[in-house]
Amino acid sequence: MTAERAGGVLLHPSSLPGPHGSGDFGAAAYHFVDWLAVAGQRLWQILPLGPLGPGASPYMSPSAFGLNPLMVDLDDLVRRGWLAEGALRQAADEAGLSGGGDPRRIDFARVAAFRGTLLRAAARSFLAQPAADPEYAAFCEREREWLEEYAAFMAIVTLHPRGEDWPPALRRREPEALRDLCADHAGELEFWKFVQWVAARQWAAVRDYARGKGVRIIGDIPIFVAPDSVDVWAHPELFELDGDLRPGRVAGVPPDYFSDTGQRWGNPLYRWARHRASGFAWWIRRLRAALGQADLVRIDHFRGFAAGWSIPADAADARAGEWRPGPGAALFTALRAALGDLPIIAEDLGVITEDVVALRERFRLPGMRVLQFAFEGDPGNPYLPHNYRPDTVVYTGTHDNDTSRGWFATASERERAFACSYLNCGDGEIEWNLIHAASSSVAATAIYPFQDILGLGSEARMNRPSQPDGCWTWRFEWSQVRDWHATRLRRLSAAHGRCTPG
Numbered sequence: 001m002t003a004e005r006a007g008g009v010l011l012h013p014s015s016l017p018g019p020h021g022s023g024d025f026g027a028a029a030y031h032f033v034d035w036l037a038v039a040g041q042r043l044w045q046i047l048p049l050g051p052l053g054p055g056a057s058p059y060m061s062p063s064a065f066g067l068n069p070l071m072v073d074l075d076d077l078v079r080r081g082w083l084a085e086g087a088l089r090q091a092a093d094e095a096g097l098s099g100g101g102d103p104r105r106i107d108f109a110r111v112a113a114f115r116g117t118l119l120r121a122a123a124r125s126f127l128a129q130p131a132a133d134p135e136y137a138a139f140c141e142r143e144r145e146w147l148e149e150y151a152a153f154m155a156i157v158t159l160h161p162r163g164e165d166w167p168p169a170l171r172r173r174e175p176e177a178l179r180d181l182c183a184d185h186a187g188e189l190e191f192w193k194f195v196q197w198v199a200a201r202q203w204a205a206v207r208d209y210a211r212g213k214g215v216r217i218i219g220d221i222p223i224f225v226a227p228d229s230v231d232v233w234a235h236p237e238l239f240e241l242d243g244d245l246r247p248g249r250v251a252g253v254p255p256d257y258f259s260d261t262g263q264r265w266g267n268p269l270y271r272w273a274r275h276r277a278s279g280f281a282w283w284i285r286r287l288r289a290a291l292g293q294a295d296l297v298r299i300d301h302f303r304g305f306a307a308g309w310s311i312p313a314d315a316a317d318a319r320a321g322e323w324r325p326g327p328g329a330a331l332f333t334a335l336r337a338a339l340g341d342l343p344i345i346a347e348d349l350g351v352i353t354e355d356v357v358a359l360r361e362r363f364r365l366p367g368m369r370v371l372q373f374a375f376e377g378d379p380g381n382p383y384l385p386h387n388y389r390p391d392t393v394v395y396t397g398t399h400d401n402d403t404s405r406g407w408f409a410t411a412s413e414r415e416r417a418f419a420c421s422y423l424n425c426g427d428g429e430i431e432w433n434l435i436h437a438a439s440s441s442v443a444a445t446a447i448y449p450f451q452d453i454l455g456l457g458s459e460a461r462m463n464r465p466s467q468p469d470g471c472w473t474w475r476f477e478w479s480q481v482r483d484w485h486a487t488r489l490r491r492l493s494a495a496h497g498r499c500t501p502g
Contacts, residue, residue, distance in 0.1 A: 008043025021111035026073030040490035040499035153230035219294025224267035262318025302346035406458030
């Protein structure tokens with residue numbers, strides 16, 4: 001990652017305004033890029049773009065390669081003639097989403113049903129065309145290695161919504177059963193391919209527009225994949241599974257800042273020996289795909305590459321886990337040999353040991369610092385700005401934290417006093433004091449959640465780790481954004497050498 005000083009904003013596209021119940025790759029995404037450019041920001045950081053998993057989490061996706069169907073811009077489908085405008089209005093009325101629904105919250109169940117109905121109508125219209133679109137055919141061929149698996153998996157999920165009801169032959173991927181699936185449900189497979197094509201071309205257009213405005217995209221990939229995912233189903237040999245293709249041990253973290261009992265994520269662990277034997281081919285494909293969607297990539301839970309927390313699958317929480325070694329330098333050596341320089345941000349938060357630091361530094365990957373973790377009173381705290389090094393990405397908070405206002409309101413009296421003393425400020429605008437501290441620091445990159453720029457409280461928090469439901473729903477309205485937000489951020493960034501020219 002370049003050492004050039006830069007600033008940016010963390011905002012997932014689902015949080016954008018829009019008329020269809022959730023943010024997407026439509027007009028609001030372009031408008032937000034315009035806002036970033038006016039505010040002098042060079043980076044837009046997003047969360048994983050994959051299909052959503054349990055609890056609407058983008059970190060539990062059923063596909064490590066696909067895009068979220070809920071991100072598809074429906075208005076674009078109308079413009080292309082694949083969806084009737086009247087059908088869009090009628091579906092919104094029937095779903096109770098006329099006027100866009102709650103402008104500050106996403107009702108994922110309602111939005112998924114509404115958007116799914118319209119995506120199927122658009123697919124029927126497109127696939128009924130007498131001649132195949134050459135762009136669609138080229139996409140299906142180019143992405144065939146993962147797309148065929150994804151389409152088959154999603155077709156089975158549609159036919160058998162509960163995983164335990166899958167026919168054993170399909171769960172085991174027996175060739176005859178897969179052939180019958182493709183023959184009997186060809187239309188269903190084409191639907192899922194169509195959705196991925198539309199999403200990919202729309203996101204590529206947003207990314208190209210951002211580049212034209214001097215804004216680069218920071219993507220995000222979780223280290224692990226969901227247990228009920230096409231990746232585990234299609235490549236069981238790469239994961240620690242038992243004879244019934246179920247994880248015997250699962251991933252998580254020990255007790256930490258967020259939980260006294262740790263976090264039991266439930267993801268299957270990798271059989272790193274199998275990955276090593278293949279030259280880490282799956283990981284190379286995964287990172288190449290991620291870099292096809294973004295200019296830089298943050299890898300969540302980087303420390304798991306040095307050693308991961310392995311928990312018995314039947315354990316109630318994460319306290320019964322133990323550390324087990326990861327692939328270490330071998331993985332990143334293979335990635336660099338295949339892909340060249342690695343534009344990766346290493347999420348190195350939590351329990352970080354010397355081997356994690358050594359791995360990150362060996363491959364010259366910037367690490368992360370979060371200001372909300374800084375003010376416990378120890379001047380040697382590594383999250384305090386005077387302890388940073390340039391190869392650092394500093395955040396006021398991440399998607400897992402409360403907003404800065406929310407954090408300060410619930411922080412201990414000692415933390416609040418130390419923060420005010422360190423920042424030389426009162427408590428009236430803690431979010432902007434933290435933004436100033438991040439921007440003025442030596443860290444090459446400073447990222448601010450959009451909630452902090454808008455000065456929002458805990459009602460705008462994106463995620464609460466270990467809480468399975470009710471997260472990821474936050475959205476904003478353009479009426480909350482004032483001209484001074486961009487002006488103030490630009491002036492601050494310019495003063496600290498982070499601003500885009502002009």
